[in-house]
Amino acid sequence: MSQKTFEGRIVGKSVAKVDALSLALGKPLFTDDIPFKNTVHVKMLYSPHAHANILDIDTSEAEKLPGVLGVLTHKNASQVLHTTAGQGYPEPSVYDTRLFNKKVKYVGDRVAAVAAETVQIAESALELIKVKYAVLEPIFDWDKSYGNTIIIHDEGEAKYLIPVHYDSEKNHVAHMDAEVGDMDKGFEEADFIIDQTVRNHYAQHCPLEPHISIAYFDGHDRLVIRSATQVPFHARRIVAQVLGIPLSKVRVIKPRIGGGFGTKQEIITEIIAAAFAMELKRPVKFEYTRKEEFISARTRHPMTVQLKAGVKKDGTITAMDMKVTSNTGAYGTHGLTVMSNAGSKALPLYHCDNIKFVGDTVYTNLPVAGAYRGYGGTQAALALEIVIDELARTIDMDPAEFRLKNHIKTGESSPIFKALGEGGEGHEQTVDSVGLSECIKFGANAIGWWDREEYKKKHSTETKKRGFGLACLMQGSSIPFIDMAAAYAKMNDDGSFNLLLGATDIGTGSDTVLAQIFAEVLGLEMSDIIVLSSDTDLTPFDKGAYASSTTYLTGLAVQNLAEKIKAQLFEYASKMMNVPSSDLKLGAKEIKHSTTNQSISFSDIGTKALYTDNQQQIGAVASELSKKSPPPFCAHFAEVEVDTETGRVKVLRYIIAIDCGTPINPKLVIGQSEGALVNGIGYALSEQFIFNQKGKVLNPSFGNYKIMTTTDLPDIETIIVPTFEPSGPYGAKSIAEINISGPMPCLSNAIFDAIGVRITEPPYTPDRVLKAIQKHE
């Protein structure tokens, strides 16, 4: 490989996660691990109907129950129209919800909240609330929602803060289109055309820790919210907005949080807890149960994606025409941006001059979709990688060779980058680090791709067929010209540093990765850095944990910050040693003279600067606005065995080869990759919401919503293909999301390779596969 790579003293090393030992010791680090006296408990009453007007709510009996402290409904709660999406301001999500809505729009919509002395009392009180509904006919099929006579948001008040097409009369949440080249010409030039439609399904993030917030007032009567959130700064802003209180009166603290994957990018529990805390002046806890996670948190956007593509016999892709219908459920949170990302995080992957994207997001009376790892890229990859496979097969080219020929290469651009961004036009960019060819080659060798026909024959039986699948992926790293991240650091007496980050470590290891970058610049050990992140009173702003941005963007801010401090240290040492700064160099926790033995240690500088000489606080703040979004790339390879009698698909081996630029911490890279992968395999094979005819989720529990366990795992191998991203910190790009998007198409391709049956609607459960086999016969 010609691309340079970077390995530093600490960057590129798998140092232990800064919080790992504390977590292994079971220290009280999570939201609910600190006891509060006199805590009030909250329970929520949810709509049993998918679509209904609330005619009346009578809470009088509930309020009389001893131990009940308050009840909130649409009658007495804040009526501020907002979005629960924790995005930058102005949000690219429609303002279409209130804390409680007079019209309920899905089974699981909020009707009333009870605050009580105990959870049990609150639960009993829920049963005493009498609600009169006028039940309306619902819409569940997102392909039939647009322009339907049933109108879900007929209150007529919803609006975007940004100029985006929105038409509630047509259940139309968002529209995006983009076209480059000449589509007619593209399809005319094609020797073959493939036109495929896929549909993905509802799924939940399943962080092991459900949503939770504890709100209380501190000694200065400021509202403090401890919250399991991915977006503490957005949470602070939205709480202040909805409750009509000054932002300066709100502090959001994110302790350790038990996973997020996107669902904690939503402001779900904070406002309710805060509203009761304001009323009761007591600590209030609102904690979701697992069931509530399934019925009333957020989900992946189910989409119908049609992709029509043309190819010449020589393997040139002549046209790609993608149509997306995205189902945002009952409310439009992330409705615009997930849909637009379906185009922008997939279409630049392959060379093609003529590309069209049309995306529409619609409401249905189903659970609310939101941000979910992969964020549109997952949905689009299902269509794109199936179609790419079929194009290759149509012209008798190996699917790996076809991808090697067509994928975007280092230094190239795609017109889609400019034509399609996140919720609007995008930004032109070249991709300056692409290790995808190597990913494909290494992955193919590792799984035995080139000899697979012989292998398949040898290992298949009459009813158990082996097959191999491949999928390639790209994502981004941050949202250009929108995302901003900041970091602050100060030096202590002993030469140690406090590193204060707005960035939100949700288990990803970002506190560690960012400390590694800081240590690399300043010649520090990890033990010299005390990381504190995500406290809106103490740390600088960061947009939060989403859009695969923290390593890349906050990493750049931290690198800038460390460089600023390095300059201060040189200046300070220069004065102390009475030599020009240019004669100095950085040593191990010291500044040394380049030629003499003269040096001054960081601990000397730290002590002297605070107490005796040239006194000052050595420290700085730095921030970074994202200017591009360099995609990470990866290749997924799977070997499956399909039982043609039972329809069972067994994944035997799964190999991922990934290009995330410089892997700042390889073991954390592997953890992020395999965690996403296993979630993706579960989504492809077993995870799904089962609805009854009234739109109620019938399987809201881990017992009935099957996520993978240790005994379900295939043999997994992760190959890191280091490249160097010139715009990233020490050459790094993102890795958080990309690998969740591979299994759906990769396994569809593997199933096709095994039995010649194309399945386009996951999950590939035995009954679905069997049906597809029978239909094919």
Add this chain to the structure above:
Amino acid sequence: MTMKINLTINNHPKTFIIDPSELLIDVLRREGYVSVKRGCDEGTCGACVVLLNGKAVKSCILLAAQAHEGTITTIEGVGTRDQPHPLQLAFVDEGAIQCGFCIPGILLSAKALLDKTLSPTKEEVKIALDGNLCRCTGYSGQIKAVLKAAAVMRGDKK
């Protein structure tokens, strides 16, 4: 109605006054053993696993009263910062801890296995951890970490 239960928790004798309907997880968390995590309340996620008389049990589907006169280990009673248990060290070294919410339960399920055998096969490790969900890591590092800790505890040279 209340009742009194005697437990030995992390080698300390304890007596608690409980409501007979209280679940073990609720009593343990109330008494400060907050490493016992609540992930599902139905005995499927394993975040609430504790060792009861040496066996890994899910404390969210066990009445506290059922543990009366029993010996309980929570992760607070396993290892210290200066002397972590080999399992804790191996999990840290293998990068097997991401958000960490599932980790106390997983470590205890693993400990129950290693208390029985220091030479488990990979398959046995997988089966021992099958009742513990982790959404962050994809499990491979955790399985590796358990095998590594077993090797350390056997005294294998590196």
